[in-house]
Amino acid sequence: MSFVYFIFIPMIVALVIPFLYKKVSGIHTGWFVLVVPVVLFGLYTTLLPMVQKGEAHSSSFDWIPSLDISFISYIDGLSLLFSLLITGIGSLVVLYSIFYLDKTREQLHNFYVYLLLFMTAMLGVVQSDHLISLYFFWELTSISSFLLIGYWYKRDRSRFGALKSMMITVFGGLMMLGGFVLLSIMGDTYSIRELIALAPELANHKWFVWSLVLVLLGAFTKSAQFPFYIWLPDAMEAPTPVSAYLHSATMVKAGLYLVARFTPLYASSEYWIWLVTGIGLLTLFWGSFFALKQTDLKGILAFSTVSQLGLIMSLLGAGAISFHTGVEDNSIFKYAAFAAIFHLVNHATFKGCLFMIAGIIDHETGTRDIRKLGGLMSLMPITFTIALIGSFSMAGLPPFNGFLSKEMFLTGMRSISEFDLFAFDTWGILFPIIAWIASVFTFVYSFYFVFRTFTGKHKPELLPKQAHEAPIGMLISPAILGSLVVAIFFIPNIIGDALVKPAVMAIQPFLYTSTSDIKIHVSAWHGLTPELWMTVGIIVLGYLLYLTLSKWQPLYSKFPEGFSLNRLYDCLMFLSEVGTNRLSRLYMSGYMRSYLVYMFTGIILLTISTVFIQNAFDMSFAMISPIRFYELIIALVLVAGTVTILLAKSRLTSIIALGAVGYTVALFFVIFNAPDLALTQLVIETVSVALFLLAFYHLPKLNRHENRMKFRLGNALVAFGVGVTVTIVALSAHSQKLVPSISSYYEETVYTEAGGGNIVNVILVDYRGFDTLFEIAVLAIASLGIIGMIKLRLTTKKEVNRNEN
Amino acid sequence: MKTNDVILQTTTKLIFFIIILFSIHIFFAGHYAPGGGFVGGLLTASGIVLLLLAYDIKTVSTALPINYTVMTAIGLLVALATAAGSIIFNVPFFTHAFDYFDLPLLGKQSLHTAMLFDTGVYLVVVGVTMTIIQSIGADD
């Protein structure tokens, strides 16, 4: 089977969604959409046995063969893991959305078209082995995310959030494209696999670090790392199914995927390790710290996502360290990549679940403001249970999957301080400390999220709606995710063998040759290790902080608003808008004359400078035909006619003078042996004059309007320039015949090949028939335009009068 | 708007047919002598314009009940069909063919597919010119 075509299945299905929405209004459109991810999920699971053996599936088809651009679907462990996440979580989200979005009030066809578009884009990102098609899908995720965030496009905040996410992620995407271009120049290939094989040679290239930084910019903007995370909280304006899908489980992990995919290529560089680990850890801390400032449920989850993404990012950076320590070294670094992927899976389950819970609360109470919520435990017991599972997993408590990966994370960070390369031995001690502090805050916001909502005093007077338990359909998806959270805790090694280890193979190919080499066994109990004491510390301190939260939470408002990153973004956007507006107002005057002057000046400057730079001006008197007396007379008549037009004071004079000029041109055609032209010109001139006279009645009086001398002088100057330029071009063109005329070919073949005698006409209908075909098409269009202007008037006379008043 | 111009109308009656005949001659001569679809079409159109100037639009449209937009469309179709027709004979788009035939009365003549294409051009030119003139003339 060619899996490359499966990438496009969602996009193709998206084509029929609007019809289904219009025609089958009885059934919620989501049910049709649901089939797509479910089927794809089933198809991708068939690849599981293959990747467990460490093999990969590859299929491709050409897109632009002449530029060597093709869609290559290369599915190894890492790609398969992501594909399963995308289709698996996708199925649950679509199921959830069926109950979340009302089929009578919402524009369902838009929603599902965007969602399917996103699914194709995401599958393309994680399966492409070709840099350009990877970039293509990457930007497609940005665009579909933009459309989904702005789904309720009538709300200001939605539009703002959509634009912000688009601005930042597309900026990153363009940077990444730059990195890709550098990579493809360095390695002379677009294939990621081939580039990885070339990694040792590329590492010494002068552009290596540049490409590294540019690719990381792409990954950091997409995965909402510091300081680019600011788009993610604003993206929460999207419908909750979208937030659960794009902004927690899949799209924001595209950046992590990119880092994981390129780890084998860049792991040798200290910049990579420092940037990925450092920025990841900073983001982890920053996100968890500011999550407590939020009062919107989805805001808390957004900052928590930012922080968790930072956690995975830093683990990936630590995984790259293993490139330097090697497989013999028994340090933890070789487990870091495992921990990263493991936590990625866990995060997708508990965060997806929590987002859906936030959506349910919003749906059933009408608000997401945590200050208005409280005491929902008895009203929504099932929701509460699921929320509790998700939050405890997020806080890193047993018996939930978050606990396992949190332990591994702490182990990884603790051992960074023992790494003795790239100055990690001096600064490395900071890593476990920051990680621990961030974990404390993670604990606090997890409790803050669940207990402020479900316990305490119920405040029904603040709620827009009477709170009640959600319909059962809406609870299915979070319940499935919630049970996965628990299940993974008890069977971590099954998940580890089936999904995580094949993915780790792709990240650390320099360590392992087959999946059986990865000797990692996840267990909940390691004995009384330092990690356990760290966890105990987190719980104790975290609980204390949670209890005293109301005392110190107001401190957040003391942070100066003026220096925030959001303010910086707003300022940049404002300045660029005002700046470009001003710039375009400088030259976009709205007067047609200005634009004509720009064009003519451009023509003059370009032509004259080319003529002089190329030294092309020439005036030869060879091959010249003699001047005959009557030719001169005709030329004088032509000039006189033109002058008459220039000086004419009435419309009639200028129209007749124009006709006179036309007839003299026809006379020139007669003299210069062009009978066809002469005939045509004569008839055309006659018809034209008739045309002008017919339209005479409607035409305005000849009013010059120009009264200022400066205006006329300026025009005269430009006109004179154009005249001189054309004269120079005409003289040079005539004086230099660099190549023989192709007309001799026509002259020789016109009778034998085309069976004609009039060369001009044969050129028109035979040799260059295409031109003529298009020409008559243009004529027909012009006549249709004229009919349109005259016969189809949008405004009647009456309406015009009203408009004028 | 039109005054009753007897001299113009009388001469027009005669000249119109001369123009039309001449335009047809020019059109058919086009492949070997000056002329062709463009000139022929324009001449025909100018003949009709002369009629318009001498009489008024109503009279002319009852005398010549032709829908000129349809004429334009037919012309375009003829031209395109001639060009595309070559595909049926498995030669590239726009390949023309010609041969010599003995026709009754006319004797030995050459027949061209290029002539068909030129007919298309002729129809379009007449159609377009007359559409424009008529639309402007009919506008009040």
Place this chain on the structure above:
Amino acid sequence: MEIVMCFVIGFLFMAAVYLMLSKSLLRIIIGTGLLSHGAHLLILTMGGLDGSSPPVVSPGVTDYADPLPQALILTAIVISFGVTAFFLVLAYRSYQELGTDNMNLMRGTEDDD
């Protein structure tokens, strides 16, 4: 003669551009008409004016005028007729609707788009 023609063409272009830059609609249309005349003559002159007989095959003649520029010009003449007619109607229709033929008053406003 070619040299003389070059200057005549230059003059035609100059006049045409001057007319096109003015504010009156009618003068702009006349300007485009003049511009197309200039362009036709330019193409013809570029190809050379030295052919001694028209480009129609006849026995015993070898020195034809260059047929290619003529074919190009023939196309251009007809097209420019179509364009001029279009401009003309565009001009008088906008004059009827807007009540002015002054280009400076036809600027459109910010919220026009």
